Amino acid sequence: MARKKTHPMRVTVKAQISSRLREIRQELFGEHGGPELARRLQLPARTWYNYESGVTVPAEVLLHFIDQTGTNPLWLLTGQGPKYRGNSEDQILARLTPEQLIRRGLEKLEQEPHEVVVVASASHHGEISSPFVAVELIPLSALDQPMPPSEGHVLAYRQWIPHPRETVAVRLADDAMAPILPSGSVVAVDRAQRDPTTLQGRMVAAMPVGGQPMIRWLDLAGRHVILRPNQPSQQFPLIPLEPGEGGRWPILGQVVWSWSRFTGG
Numbered sequence: 068m069a070r071k072k073t074h075p076m077r078v079t080v081k082a083q084i085s086s087r088l089r090e091i092r093q094e095l096f097g098e099h100g101g102p103e104l105a106r107r108l109q110l111p112a113r114t115w116y117n118y119e120s121g122v123t124v125p126a127e128v129l130l131h132f133i134d135q136t137g138t139n140p141l142w143l144l145t146g147q148g149p150k151y152r153g154n155s156e157d158q159i160l161a162r163l164t165p166e167q168l169i170r171r172g173l174e175k176l177e178q179e180p181h182e183v184v185v186v187a188s189a190s191h192h193g194e195i196s197s198p199f200v201a202v203e204l205i206p207l208s209a210l211d212q213p214m215p216p217s218e219g220h221v222l223a224y225r226q227w228i229p230h231p232r233e234t235v236a237v238r239l240a241d242d243a244m245a246p247i248l249p250s251g252s253v254v255a256v257d258r259a260q261r262d263p264t265t266l267q268g269r270m271v272a273a274m275p276v277g278g279q280p281m282i283r284w285l286d287l288a289g290r291h292v293i294l295r296p297n298q299p300s301q302q303f304p305l306i307p308l309e310p311g312e313g314g315r316w317p318i319l320g321q322v323v324w325s326w327s328r329f330t331g332g
Contacts, residue, residue, distance in 0.1 A: 082121055087143050089119040091136050091150070107135050200225045202255050207237040210256065210272055210280040210319050221253055227324045233259040234323065237272070237282075243296040243303040244270070244282055253326045254282055260321035263292045263308075270322040275306050280319060292316060 092115075096104050105115035108131050118124045124132075133140055141148045201220040209215035221236045228234050239252045248254065256272045263285060271285045273294055283294035283306070296303035310316050 081123060083146065084124065084143065085119055085121045087146065088124070088132065091132075091138050091143075092119070095136055104135070108132060198225055199223065200228050200231045202228065202231070202234055202236045204236045204238070204253070207240055207280055207282075210235070210237055211274050221255075221326070223255055223324050223326075228255060228257070229323065230257050230259040233257060233320075237280075239282055241303075245297060247297055248282070248325055254322045255324040256320040257323045258320035260323075261316070261318045263287065263316050263318055266318070266321055270325075272319040272322065273308065274317045274319055275308060276317065278306075282322060285318070292318075 092101060092104050101115055101119070102112040105112040108115065108128060110128070118128070129143070132138065133143065137152045139149050139152050142150050199222050202223050204218045204221050205215040206218065215235070218238075223236075225231075234255050234257045236253050236255045239248055239250055239254065242250045244252075254270075254272075260266065264287070266285045267287045269285055270282065271294075272280060272282055273285070274280045275294065281294070283296055286293045286295050292308040294306040294308060296305075299305055308317060
């Protein structure tokens with residue numbers, strides 16, 4: 068017996084609901100917040116993403132979604148009326164952890180950098196204190212330059228950035244630090260921290276002689292300094308460092324904060 072075809076109107080309605088589900092999720096949990104919303108709905112992340120792509124959503128899931136997000140049911144089904152019941156976005160934000168708030172802030176910065184206010188220091192008289200600080204994003208290859216070109220800003224939790232004016236952010240271009248920091252991860256480098264004797268076992272930015280700036284673990288071996296990838300291999304070997312002019316080590320700073328994108332799973 069031939070399978071009964073789905074009426075085109077039902078297909079359209081399902082697609083519209085899926086689009087609105089995705090819109091709410093992006094607004095409240097960020098571009099990569101699907102796993103967090105799925106956790107709150109007690110669903111596998113893949114199941115939630117299936118719903119966003121057009122798979123029929125069970126009624127109990129819709130009810131739980133409305134309860135968790137404060138979405139107006141009429142808007143969800145028809146697109147009419149206010150999107151939320153009350154100030155639901157503020158309620159959602161209040162329940163997010165600091166790490167989740169930072170991830171959301173990063174995504175907002177990448178999408179709308181012109182709306183970001185950079186707060187230099189909470190101790191400066193007359194400035195408004197904020198739990199976050201905007202860190203300038205520069206190319207990794209320009210990390211050793213005194214005035215590197217800017218690629219925008221990223222948002223970091225202020226308590227993690229001890230020297231905001233000396234800190235910049237760079238994006239990793241390889242997997243030398245994977246799986247802790249896969250390619251594309253963003254790290255904040257505190258350029259005030261350059262003494263290798265205080266950085267044993269820490270993640271640092273350094274520039275070997277004749278090489279390019281890189282992010283590695285720093286190991287002290289007697290009087291020697293070694294840059295170590297997270298998983299040494301033929302592609303990413305151990306790199307010994309030597310002091311340069313004036314006995315200065317080619318350390319560009321300490322990694323004080325890092326961020327990697329969510330991945331579905």
